[in-house]
Amino acid sequence: xxxxxxxxxxxxxxxxxxxxxxxxxxxxxxxxxxxxxxxxxxxxxxxxxxxxxxxxxxxxxxxxxxxxxxxxxxxxxxxxxxxxxxxxxxxxxxxxxxxxxxxxxxxxxxxxxxxxxxxxxxxxxxxxxxxxxxxxxxxxxxxxxxxxxxxxxxxxxxxxxxxxxxxxxxxxxxxxxxxxxxxxxxxxxxxxxxxxxxxxxxxxxxxxxxx
Amino acid sequence: xxxxxxxxxxxxxxxxxxxxxxxxxxxxxxxxxxxxxxxxxxxxxxxxxxxxxxxxxxxxxxxxxxxxxxxxxxxxxxxxxxxxxxxxxxxxxxxxxxxxxxxxxxxxxxxxxxxxxxxxxxxxxxxxxxx
Numbered sequence: 001x002x003x004x005x006x007x008x009x010x011x012x013x014x015x016x017x018x019x020x021x022x023x024x025x026x027x028x029x030x031x032x033x034x035x036x037x038x039x040x041x042x043x044x045x046x047x048x049x050x051x052x053x054x055x056x057x058x059x060x061x062x063x064x065x066x067x068x069x070x071x072x073x074x075x076x077x078x079x080x081x082x083x084x085x086x087x088x089x090x091x092x093x094x095x096x097x098x099x100x101x102x103x104x105x106x107x108x109x110x111x112x113x114x115x116x117x118x119x120x121x122x123x124x125x126x127x128x129x130x131x132x133x134x135x136x137x138x139x140x141x142x143x144x145x146x147x148x149x150x151x152x153x154x155x156x157x158x159x160x161x162x163x164x165x166x167x168x169x170x171x172x173x174x175x176x177x178x179x180x181x182x183x184x185x186x187x188x189x190x191x192x193x194x195x196x197x198x199x200x201x202x203x204x205x206x207x208x209x210x211x
Numbered sequence: 212x213x214x215x216x217x218x219x220x221x222x223x224x225x226x227x228x229x230x231x232x233x234x235x236x237x238x239x240x241x242x243x244x245x246x247x248x249x250x251x252x253x254x255x256x257x258x259x260x261x262x263x264x265x266x267x268x269x270x271x272x273x274x275x276x277x278x279x280x281x282x283x284x285x286x287x288x289x290x291x292x293x294x295x296x297x298x299x300x301x302x303x304x305x306x307x308x309x310x311x312x313x314x315x316x317x318x319x320x321x322x323x324x325x326x327x328x329x330x331x332x333x334x335x336x337x338x339x340x341x342x
Contacts, residue, residue, distance in 0.1 A: 092260055093273025093313035117264040124257050144321045146276045150260065153253035 022069075023131035023210060025082040028123065028155075030147045031058040031089025031116075033136045034167040036065075038193035039086040043067050045199070051086050057102045059116035061088045064126055074207045082210075087126060088119030090147050127154060132161040132210045139166035139190060140173035143182035152183060163209040166190040170197055213244060213315070213330070220248040220304040228255045232262050235310055239274055240266075244311035244328075249304045250278045259310075275316040277326055280306035 027035040039051040051067050054060060067084040094116050099109035127133075133155050137143055143166075155162045163186070166179040170192035180188045189205040191198045216238050223231055232255065238245050251259060256276075263274050298305070309319060309326060320327040 090260065091273070092263060092276050094264070094267055095272040095313065113267070117267045120264045121261050124261050127257070142320065142322070146256075146278065146319070146321070147260075149278070150253065150256040150276075154257050157253040 022081045022083070024085055024129055025210070026085045026087060026126065026130040026133040027136055028087055028127075028133050028151050029089060029136035030138070030145065031091055032056075033089065033138045034193045035089065035136045036061050036086055038134070038136055038165065038167065038191070039065070039067065039084055041193045041196065041199060042072075042084060043070060046070050046072050051084065057099060057104070057112075059089060059091075059094070059099075059112060059119065061086060062112070062115040062119035063088065064119075064122055072203060072206070074204065078207055080207065080210055082131075085126065085130070087123035088116065090120055090123055090151060091116075092147060094120070127158065127160075130155075130160055132163070134163050134165055134206070136165045136167050136193075137179055139168050139176055139179055140171050143179045148182075152186070161209050162186050163205055164188045165193075165202065167193050170195045214242070216243045216245050218245055218247040223247065223249065224304075228252070228258060231255065232259050235259065236262060236266065236274075239310055239312050240271055242312055242315060244309065244316065247308040247310065250280055250306045250308050271312070271314075273313040274310055275313055275319045276308070276310050277319040277321050278306055278308045279321070279324060279326055281324065 027039055029035050034054075036052045036054045040054065043049055043051045047067065047070055049067075052061055052065050065086040067086075069081065070084050071079055071081045073079050094113050096106070096109040096113035099112050100106065104112070135148070135151055135155070137148055152162060152164070164179065164183050166174070166176045166188055167190075168174055169176060169190040174190070176188070176190040179190075187205050187209055189198065189202050191202045193199075218234070218238075223234075226234065231251065235245055235247070236259070259274075259276070267273060309328070311319075311328075315331055316328055317331040318329040320329065
């Protein structure tokens with residue numbers, strides 16, 4: 001409760017005295033939803049450089065990565081300036097044996113699992129520092145997973161503006177409607193961060209959420 | 212054999228967030244599946260995930276968690292306000308939360324108002340053999 005009030009006061013103070021010229025925009029979601037792929041897409045589009053490495057092995061991003069001073073511009077000439085914060089995927093379980101399936105040796109898998117648990121803790125701690133959040137979900141999977149609901153519930157409790165991105169729309173199994181039905185109170189935009197499908201609409205939605 | 216432990220609302224409502232999480236995690240670490248009346252607050256849920264991550268070890272791989280919370284669609288504003296007021300006064304005991312060890316529960320599938328628990332048969336067999 002104290003956290004919510006503190007965050008709310010901080011945001012009001014920030015809005016009054018500094019204006020919303022420069023914000024901290026977080027990328028949150030479960031592992032392998034495509035957060036870093038989307039971060040790379042945004043950063044490549046506006047800065048010409050990538051944020052981090054992507055992989056099919058879950059928990060590739062195990063540390064918070066920040067790309068500073070990205071300025072995006074809408075068709076109407078509106079601008080948003082932000083620090084893009086790519087966070088490790090949030091999970092409720094981490095088993096090193098899951099990494100062995102990706103032909104990783106036991107020692108590396110154990111190391112990765114240990115780093116991944118720390119990454120989840122860091123990602124949760126950073127929730128308090130966000131001005132707006134893009135929740136990246138894999139649109140080929142069931143959106144009602146508890147991790148998704150917990151992340152979005154937390155952002156709602158902290159009154160942080162949220163844009164839900166249903167990623168991987170280029171895949172046959174993708175079901176954006178299901179994501180929209182799961183989170184009817186939020187702006188949901190379907191994209192393929194990897195292929196760049198629907199990225200223009202994503203930026204327009206971002207302008208609507210981060211006013 | 213699976214053990215289900217029920218945690219009624221009156222048993223949890225008087226506890227602090229930290230005590231609730233301790234209680235849940237202690238039961239889950241004993242390989243019990245916890246059925247909790249009501250739900251955790253969103254911030255308590257993230258605290259639970261954080262504490263789970265801090266406790267990951269050779270024998271504890273994490274948790275599976277799922278909450279069913281009936282929310283009436285197209286509910287009128289007045290009705291919703293009254294329901295919220297009652298929840299504030301009497302406590303929100305609506306919904307059910309299922310929390311279990313990841314070694315036993317492989318996956319919890321939730322489709323708004325239905326929960327399917329998929330258990331890890333290999334882990335169950337291992338436990339049986341140990342006994």
